[in-house]
Amino acid sequence: MLGIGLKLRRMGLLVVSALALLQAPARGELTIEITGAGANRIPVAIADFAGDAASARVVTSVIRADLERSGLFKLIETGGAVVSETSPPAYDEWRSRGADALAGGTLGEGADGRREARFRLYDVAKQGVLAGSAYITSRTMLRATGHRIADVIYEKLTGEPGIFSTRVAYVVRASAARYELHVSDADGQNAQVALISKEPIISPTWSPDGGRLAYVSFENKKPVVYVHSLASGKRIVVANFKGSNSAPAWSPDGRKLAVVLSKDGGSQIFTVNADGSGVQRLTTVNSINTEPCFSPDGQYVYFTSDRGGSPQIYRVGAAGGDAQRVSFEGSYNVTPRISPDGRTMAFISRRDGGFRLAVMDLASKQVQVLTDSHKDESPTFSPNGRMILIATENGGRGVLSAVSIDGRIKQRLSIGAGDVREPAWSPFSK
Numbered sequence: 497m498l499g500i501g502l503k504l505r506r507m508g509l510l511v512v513s514a515l516a517l518l519q520a521p522a523r524g525e526l527t528i529e530i531t532g533a534g535a536n537r538i539p540v541a542i543a544d545f546a547g548d549a550a551s552a553r554v555v556t557s558v559i560r561a562d563l564e565r566s567g568l569f570k571l572i573e574t575g576g577a578v579v580s581e582t583s584p585p586a587y588d589e590w591r592s593r594g595a596d597a598l599a600g601g602t603l604g605e606g607a608d609g610r611r612e613a614r615f616r617l618y619d620v621a622k623q624g625v626l627a628g629s630a631y632i633t634s635r636t637m638l639r640a641t642g643h644r645i646a647d648v649i650y651e652k653l654t655g656e657p658g659i660f661s662t663r664v665a666y667v668v669r670a671s672a673a674r675y676e677l678h679v680s681d682a683d684g685q686n687a688q689v690a691l692i693s694k695e696p697i698i699s700p701t702w703s704p705d706g707g708r709l710a711y712v713s714f715e716n717k718k719p720v721v722y723v724h725s726l727a728s729g730k731r732i733v734v735a736n737f738k739g740s741n742s743a744p745a746w747s748p749d750g751r752k753l754a755v756v757l758s759k760d761g762g763s764q765i766f767t768v769n770a771d772g773s774g775v776q777r778l779t780t781v782n783s784i785n786t787e788p789c790f791s792p793d794g795q796y797v798y799f800t801s802d803r804g805g806s807p808q809i810y811r812v813g814a815a816g817g818d819a820q821r822v823s824f825e826g827s828y829n830v831t832p833r834i835s836p837d838g839r840t841m842a843f844i845s846r847r848d849g850g851f852r853l854a855v856m857d858l859a860s861k862q863v864q865v866l867t868d869s870h871k872d873e874s875p876t877f878s879p880n881g882r883m884i885l886i887a888t889e890n891g892g893r894g895v896l897s898a899v900s901i902d903g904r905i906k907q908r909l910s911i912g913a914g915d916v917r918e919p920a921w922s923p924f925s926k
Contacts, residue, residue, distance in 0.1 A: 526666075526684025526896070526916070532906035533567040538653050541572035541595040543579035545615070547603035551638055555603060555613060558642025561683065562660040563649065567905030581616040587623045595620050599649055610634055613641045617649055627652045639686065657880045661925055664885065665690070665700045665709055666896065667918040668911065677711065679726065682921075684909055690726060699743055700920045703750050703770075709920070710734065710744035710753055721755055723770060734772045745789045745797075746770075747814070754778070754788035754797050765799055767814070778816045787831050790814065791838055798822065798832040798841070809843060823856070825863050831873065834858075835881040840901060842875040842884050853886050855901055866903040876921045885909075887917045 542560045545552035563569040572595045579585050579600025590598050601615030616628040627648050633641040640661065647658030660682055668676045673694045680687035691697060695714035702709060709724045721735035721744050735741035739758035746753055752767045752774075760777070763784045767776045779785040783803035790797055796811045801819070803810075809823040809832045823829035828846035835842070838858070845854040845863075850870030856863045866884070874887045878898075883905070885898045890908065894915030898907040910916065 525687045526664075526680060526909045526911060528565055528684055529908045529910075530565060530567065530906075531908055532899075532904060535904065537568055537570040538596060539570045539572055539594050540597040540599070540649070540653065541574050541590060541593065543574050543577050543585075543598060543600040545601045545603050545613075546578050546580040548605060548611070551603040551611060551635070554638040555601075555642040555645070558639050558683075559599065559646045559649070562643060562646035562658075565683065565907065566650065567900065567907075568650075568654060581614050581628060584623075585618055587618075587620055590618075590620045597626065597649075597653055599645070601645075611638075613638075613645070615645050617652055639681070643681065643683075656882060657924065659878045659880050659883070659921075659924075662879055663706075663922040664896075665702065665918075665920045665922070666916050667697050667700065668916050677709070679709075690724065690729075698918055700918055701744055701746060702920055702922045703746050704748055704923055705750055705926050706923050710746065712742050712744065721753070723753075732772065734770065735768055735775075743787055747790050748792055748794045754790060754799075756786045756788065765797065765812075767797075776816070778812050778814075779819065781819070789833055791834050792836055793838060798834060800830045800832065809841070822858075824861075829854075831875060833875045833877060833884075835877050835901070836879055837881055840881070842877060842901075844872055844875065853884060853899065855884070864903065866899050866901075867897070869897070872897075874918055876919050878921050879924045885919045885921050887919055 542556055545556055560571055564571050572593050580602045585598055598618045598620055604612045611633045613633050614630040617626040619626050631641050643660040646660045650658035662682045663679055664682055665679050668678055670676050675693045675697045676689050677691040677697050678687045679690050693713055693715045698712045700709050700711040712719045712721055719740045719742050721741045722731045723734050724731040735755045737757050737759035741757055743756040744753045752769055754767050756763055757766050762782055763786050765779045765785050765788050781803045783801055785799055785801045787800040788797050795814055797814055798811045800807055801810050806827045807830050809829050810819040810821050812819040826845050829843055831844045833842045841856045841858055843854055844851050847865055851872050852865050853867045853872045853875055854863055854865045869888045871889045872886050876885045883898050883900055885896055888897050894917045896909040896916055896919050
């Protein structure tokens with residue numbers, strides 16, 4: 497990634513982005529390796545659910561894996577104990593095992609063939625119920641039910657919304673002339689192919705309602721921006737002007753996209769309505785301007801520009817105006833992404849000869865480098881703002897990595913036989 501090829505790619509000249517992507521065929525689903533965990537993890541026990549044993553195993557295994565993967569919980573061994581939600585558990589026994597919290601429930605089946613998953617979360621120390629819910633499910637929805645229950649447990653024990661029911665989009669190169677846009681659960685499972693192309697697909701980004709993806713496809717031998725409905729599979733062209741059309745980013749209300757167009761010469765940032773109408777230019781300086789993203793309140797568009805001589809991060813009002821420089825520490829800072837609460841900016845910074853994920857507190861301007869890798873790119877926040885997913889390299893092939901905003905929790909996501917790039921984390925389900 498060193499040299500002019502990387503610089504051009506990072507600055508949005510997408511002809512280069514035919515992506516030094518990927519060299520091996522990719523098959524299968526993402527697997528997640530936990531490479532770092534948080535301090536002071538919460539001890540929690542997820543007991544086996546009562547009822548249908550096969551269904552219960554699916555649900556409890558998903559819950560346990562979700563909580564373990566988060567890095568915030570220490571899973572207490574249950575020894576195969578079954579705890580239903582119908583009667584209080586043996587609190588003293590679970591306290592002796594070291595559990596601060598305990599979850600258990602029942603998988604039942606109704607006369608119509610549908611299943612009902614009921615669970616309760618118990619405070620072992622206070623000997624009380626923290627939460628409880630019931631979900632109508634089915635054989636094909638058991639994993640989704642496990643994710644929903646894990647979300648409830650996570651929120652009750654941390655005070656933050658859980659992200660286990662969210663999804664991740666990413667690009668896989670399945671062969672030398674086969675690119676696939678995948679959408680999977682947040683744990684990398686249940687992967688579905690949304691688009692197959694002989695030409696590169698890059699820059700997927702989720703609409704705020706989670707129902708559409710905008711992305712750039714080279715299928716017509718040039719970069720064109722599309723908006724793709726995941727429910728119907730239908731898509732529309734949003735930007736196909738002369739030259740390059742790239743780097744889509746949704747406005748918080750889902751009505752507009754910021755895009756990078758070269759139709760007037762150079763690389764400039766525009767906004768366009770989600771149906772392709774209403775094109776409006778935001779940047780006017782004769783320099784490379786690329787990688788836009790909206791602030792969560794919709795007031796600003798952050799972007800990368802070399803107008804000062806080296807790539808740095810700026811912001812401009814969503815209706816245009818004078819741009820303000822945001823990044824000052826270091827000579828190369830690109831790809832700004834703003835956290836859902838608007839307080840933190842993730843970006844890629846060149847440090848010690850490598851390209852690493854960093855975060856900036858936008859109020860204090862303090863910067864923290866979160867990774868020690870050398871080829872990080874494409875940061876994307878989880879919808880609760882706790883984790884950042886990036887594309888990077890491991891052993892010479894593309895993988896995804898997730899790191900918490902304090903740098904303590906780290907994960908690696910990969911596909912066994914191939915490369916994966918261009919991650920985008922979905923919003924919460926609506």
